[in-house]
Amino acid sequence: MLDYIYNRHSVREFQDKDIPEEDLKEILKAAMQAPSGRNLQNWHFVVVQNRGKLKDIANIIKEKGKLATEKIADEKEKQKMLAYLNYYTFFPEAPVTIFVFAGPYPTTGMELFLGSNPTDQEVKDFNRHQPGIQNIGAAVQNLLLAASTLGYGGCWMTGPLYAKNEIQEYLGFKKECYHLACMVPLGVPVASELYSPPRKALGDVMTIIR
Template identity: 40%
Template structure:
C-alpha cells in the first residue's frame, strides 16, 4: 500500500475480533515506530507490549474506576452522565488482543540548561518548553505504528484518555524507569467487519494559511 493511500485509509478502530496478533507483526510496527523523527534524535520513546488478556482486563478495570471517580467529582448530574458516556472511549482496549503502552523520556534541551544556569526569565524557558518536543516525537512514532499495523491488516486506536489512571496502570505493569512517563496507549487487533466511517476532516482552508 502506498504511504499516501495508507494515510487516507487509516481510521481509529475500537472493536476487535477475538483473533490473535502475530508477535512478528507487532515487532514490525514497533520498528516502524522507531523510524520516526525525534528531537535531536533522542529517540525518547519506550513501548510496553501487553498481550496477557487478564492483565489487559485489570488495566481496563483501573481505568474504569478512575473514570468513575472523576465523574463523581462533577456536581452537575448531567455533566456526570456526559462524562460516563465517554467511558467506552477510555476502555475500548479491554477487548483488544494487544495493548501497547507508550512512554516518553523528557527531551533534554541544552538551551534550557544554558538559560537556567544563567538565571534566564522563566517565561523564556517556558516558551522553549511549550513545544512539548518529547510528546511530539511520541505522536510521530505512534502514527508510524498505526500505519504499519493497518498495512499488516490490523486496526488500532491511539489513546491518551486512559492515561488519567497512569499511576494505577503502572501499579499493575510496573514502571519503565523513573525518568519515563506514560504518554499514551495503542489498542491493536483484527478489526470487526462493521465499522463506522472515518470522521470527516475540516476543510483545508480552515486549517491552512499560505504566506507567499
C-alpha cells in the same frame, strides 16, 4: 498512492483474532523508524498481550473515572462523563495493547538564549514546542500506519491517562525518567470500524505566505 494514509482509522472494536509476534515486531520496527529530535529515540513500547491484565487496567481506569464523576452535581453532565468512560476502557477487547512510554529530551541552549536567571514563564515558553513528546507522536503515527497497512487496526489513546500513576504502578515497568505517554490497543478490526469522522476544510487550517 496515499491510500495507506486514508485507510487508517481509529478502531475500537476488534475480531477475536491474535496478532502474530512477527507482525507485532514489524509494527514496532516501523514505529522506531520515525524521526526524532537529535535522533534521541526517547520511546519505549510495553506490549501487554494478557487480556486478564488489560481488564484489570481497564477496571482501574473505570473506577477512578466513576469516583471522579460522583463529584459532578449536574446529572446530565455526569451521564455524559460516564458515557465517555467507554472511550477509555474498551481496549481489553483487543488482543494487544501497547503502552508507549516517553523518555526525557534534555533541552539545549536555554541559558544561551534566556540568560542564567530566566523567569518560569520564559522557561515554559522556551520548552513549549516539546520536541520530546513530538518524537512520541511521530512514532505512534508510524505504528498505526504500519498496523493498518498489515491489516490491523488500533486507537491512539490518552484519555485513560488520568489514571496514569495507577496504570504505571500496575504495569511495574520502570525506566529512569520515562513516563506513560499514551496507549494503543491493536487487533483485527471489525468492518464497521473502518471509517473516520470528517476533517476540517483545508482552507481553515492552511495559510500560504508568498
